[in-house]
Amino acid sequence: MMRVTQAWLPALAFGAAAGAQAAPQDDPLAWLQRAANASRTSAYSGTFVHTNGERTSTVRIAHAIIDGVEQERVEPLEGQPHEIVRRGDDMICYMPEQKTMRLDKRVSARFFPSIFRGPPEALAENYTLKLGNQERMLGLDCQWIRLDPKDALRYAQRLCVEVTTGLLLRARTLNERKQVIEQWTFTDLKMGSQVARSDVKPTLQSRVKSWTTDAQPRDEAKGVDTGWEVTNLPAGYRKIGEMRRTMPGRQMPVSQIVLSDGLATISVFVEPAGMPARPAEAASEEGTTSFFVRPAGDNVVTVLGEVPIAAAQQVGRSVSRRP
Amino acid sequence: MSDREIDQQLVEKAQRGDKRAFELLVIKYQRKLERLLSRVIRDPGEIEDVAQEAFIKAYRALPNFRGDSAFYTWLYRIGINTAKNHLIALGRRAPTSTEFHSDEAEGFEDASGLRDINTPESQLATKQIAQTVNDAIEALPEELRTAITLREIDGLSYEEIAQIMNCPIGTVRSRIFRAREAVAERLRPQLGTSKDQRW
Amino acid sequence: MNQEISSLMDGELDTHASARTIGDCCATPEGKHAWDTYHLIGDAMRGKDCRPFDVSARVMAALAQEPTVLAPRASSASRSRSSTFGRIALAAAASVATIGVVGWIGTQGMTGRAPEGMAKNEAGVTMQANVPTLQASTPVSQIRPAEPAYAAIEVNDYLAAHRQMPSPDQYRTVASRTLVPAR
Numbered sequence: 001m002m003r004v005t006q007a008w009l010p011a012l013a014f015g016a017a018a019g020a021q022a023a024p025q026d027d028p029l030a031w032l033q034r035a036a037n038a039s040r041t042s043a044y045s046g047t048f049v050h051t052n053g054e055r056t057s058t059v060r061i062a063h064a065i066i067d068g069v070e071q072e073r074v075e076p077l078e079g080q081p082h083e084i085v086r087r088g089d090d091m092i093c094y095m096p097e098q099k100t101m102r103l104d105k106r107v108s109a110r111f112f113p114s115i116f117r118g119p120p121e122a123l124a125e126n127y128t129l130k131l132g133n134q135e136r137m138l139g140l141d142c143q144w145i146r147l148d149p150k151d152a153l154r155y156a157q158r159l160c161v162e163v164t165t166g167l168l169l170r171a172r173t174l175n176e177r178k179q180v181i182e183q184w185t186f187t188d189l190k191m192g193s194q195v196a197r198s199d200v201k202p203t204l205q206s207r208v209k210s211w212t213t214d215a216q217p218r219d220e221a222k223g224v225d226t227g228w229e230v231t232n233l234p235a236g237y238r239k240i241g242e243m244r245r246t247m248p249g250r251q252m253p254v255s256q257i258v259l260s261d262g263l264a265t266i267s268v269f270v271e272p273a274g275m276p277a278r279p280a281e282a283a284s285e286e287g288t289t290s291f292f293v294r295p296a297g298d299n300v301v302t303v304l305g306e307v308p309i310a311a312a313q314q315v316g317r318s319v320s321r322r323p
Numbered sequence: 324m325s326d327r328e329i330d331q332q333l334v335e336k337a338q339r340g341d342k343r344a345f346e347l348l349v350i351k352y353q354r355k356l357e358r359l360l361s362r363v364i365r366d367p368g369e370i371e372d373v374a375q376e377a378f379i380k381a382y383r384a385l386p387n388f389r390g391d392s393a394f395y396t397w398l399y400r401i402g403i404n405t406a407k408n409h410l411i412a413l414g415r416r417a418p419t420s421t422e423f424h425s426d427e428a429e430g431f432e433d434a435s436g437l438r439d440i441n442t443p444e445s446q447l448a449t450k451q452i453a454q455t456v457n458d459a460i461e462a463l464p465e466e467l468r469t470a471i472t473l474r475e476i477d478g479l480s481y482e483e484i485a486q487i488m489n490c491p492i493g494t495v496r497s498r499i500f501r502a503r504e505a506v507a508e509r510l511r512p513q514l515g516t517s518k519d520q521r522w
Numbered sequence: 523m524n525q526e527i528s529s530l531m532d533g534e535l536d537t538h539a540s541a542r543t544i545g546d547c548c549a550t551p552e553g554k555h556a557w558d559t560y561h562l563i564g565d566a567m568r569g570k571d572c573r574p575f576d577v578s579a580r581v582m583a584a585l586a587q588e589p590t591v592l593a594p595r596a597s598s599a600s601r602s603r604s605s606t607f608g609r610i611a612l613a614a615a616a617s618v619a620t621i622g623v624v625g626w627i628g629t630q631g632m633t634g635r636a637p638e639g640m641a642k643n644e645a646g647v648t649m650q651a652n653v654p655t656l657q658a659s660t661p662v663s664q665i666r667p668a669e670p671a672y673a674a675i676e677v678n679d680y681l682a683a684h685r686q687m688p689s690p691d692q693y694r695t696v697a698s699r700t701l702v703p704a705r
Contacts, residue, residue, distance in 0.1 A: 093688035109686035267684040310386035329533035343548035357575040456566035475564040500528040
């Protein structure tokens with residue numbers, strides 16, 4: 001089948017074996033790779049709405065590469081005013097009501113439109129990838145990509161990417177009945193040359209005359225051996241992080257292990273049990289987020305993730321001390 | 324509908340927490356699993372223990388089941404692994420002549436039929452079951468016999484059987500059901516209704 | 523009913539009827555017996571060994587002790603309308619008591635209304651150093667009655683740790699407590 005090839009971004013690496021079969025436009029994996037790249041390399045500025053179950057939040061986001069450095073500004077519009085401004089790997093969270101600037105290193109957590117937590121190729125093991133329709137959104141042509149889970153341990157995803165830049169414009173999570181249980185969608189968007197330098201600069205700085213700086217690391221140690229492990233990983237999930245962090249209300253740091261299948265993420269927390277200790281497991285789902293608590297001897301295991309409860313249970317029930 | 328599609332329905336219900344659907348899978352496959360396990364484990368009590376453990380493992384692992392293999396193939400692998408672990412724990416080894424390839428899962432049965440782990444009574448009972456069923460099938464009115472044979476031996480769907488027998492699907496449904504009921508009626512004295520005689 | 527069991531085992535029932543029959547079939551010993559016998563007949567016709575073997579009762583009895591493997595489902599109607607993250611319906615394992623207990627788990631000062639998950643600063647609290655409190659031996663939130671007084675689950679804390687995003691919520695205060703530096 002002959003197709004007119006378009007000018008594709010030269011930075012793309014398809015990673016396929018020599019003699020790749022599908023033309024890039026027909027290959028859902030290629031689209032996913034473009035989407036992964038676009039969130040890192042494109043300039044964009046806009047507002048998106050995130051709905052999860054019955055919760056809604058609105059976020060302003062701007063991103064650009066300026067003088068070779070990746071810069072970003074994120075401002076959630078609910079709750080107390082705050083904004084997170086990033087330059088490369090350094091983040092500052094301005095919280096005017098607390099008069100505090102919190103310094104952090106760049107987070108690796110999933111945040112729209114950078115939703116991938118691993119190379120897109122890995123997704124093909126756990127999801128069946130297909131292209132869907134093209135649609136027009138915000139005056140732009142976009143392509144839907146369908147990711148259907150191969151088992152009951154993750155949710156289906158529908159991603160809509162803008163055809164020229166590959167930027168993710170809308171992302172949906174579906175349950176097994178194909179009902180939308182979570183969605184991110186841009187409601188207004190500027191791209192490329194329409195993005196101003198000032199869009200990625202802090203705006204709340206001027207509200208406070210004298211800021212307190214909090215530079216204390218929240219994660220006491222990253223890549224640490226917490227002494228815990230998940231022995232029965234749900235199919236397709238890998239450990240992508242392990243750390244100890246201080247958490248409010250606790251005297252001892254909490255161990256955290258982070259698992260991901262490349263899209264869906266699960267955090268496992270282990271800490272000494274409070275008093276009185278909970279005798280039974282408890283589980284709950286809210287939107288896409290599953291929450292599972294399990295007593296384990298003197299400790300308590302808490303599992304949280306954008307996954308079906310069965311995955312959270314399987315993880316939580318197989319946490320044990322590393323021998 | 325193939326066996327695989329039928330099982331997939333049950334699996335999906337079980338994955339959603341419906342234990343009754345899982346029970347139907349257990350009842351459907353327990354004898355087949357026993358035939359598999361008896362190739363490597365001789366003691367009937369141990370076979371029961373290992374079978375139970377395999378089913379429980381299967382239940383726990385259900386969310387991991389992807390439907391890219393048939394349910395029984397998947398169960399078969401769990402059964403094999405459980406049996407192996409059992410033997411290792413007891414310091415025994417599986418008979419070396421036994422091959423554990425999954426492509427054997429479908430349809431491979433021990434050709435020697437009766438095994439020496441059986442008591443003479445159960446050997447006899449097994450023979451009687453087979454005899455009773457085959458006699459009963461022979462005794463059926465022709466249209467019932469044809470319908471159930473096309474279904475159970477040839478694996479045809481009701482639609483296909485309706486075309487071959489040139490009758491409505493509802494008639495096929497009814498004939499297959501009546502055939503089964505007639506045979507079940509003949510089996511009743513042998514199967515009994517008390518639990519310990521449950522086949 | 524047995525005719526439906528016969529159709530069910532051949533995969534010739536529609537989804538709705540299948541679901542109903544699975545329920546009916548397993549609800550009675552007669553139904554299970556029919557399911558079993560019909561499969562036995564097929565096995566015998568195909569020349570398979572029909573040795574007596576039944577572990578289903580013991581398997582299901584053992585599984586009754588197993589925590590139920592809950593599968594994905596949408597926000598169900600049975601969960602109530604307004605929801606912040608603080609509010610969780612705790613569904614305990616099937617084998618243990620407290621099933622479906624609904625509790626409000628909120629951070630201090632929260633009105634419990636969606637979507638803000640952020641605590642407000644209590645008036646009159648002095649913040650000596652703007653670091654998250656590390657010293658609070660009592661739970662900072664309440665669960666409404668009908669639930670034993672277990673330590674509250676601070677969902678928002680875990681959520682923030684999971685999302686790894688800094689937010690003012692991590693700087694919430696406990697009512698009438700002054701924060702102390704975390705050194």
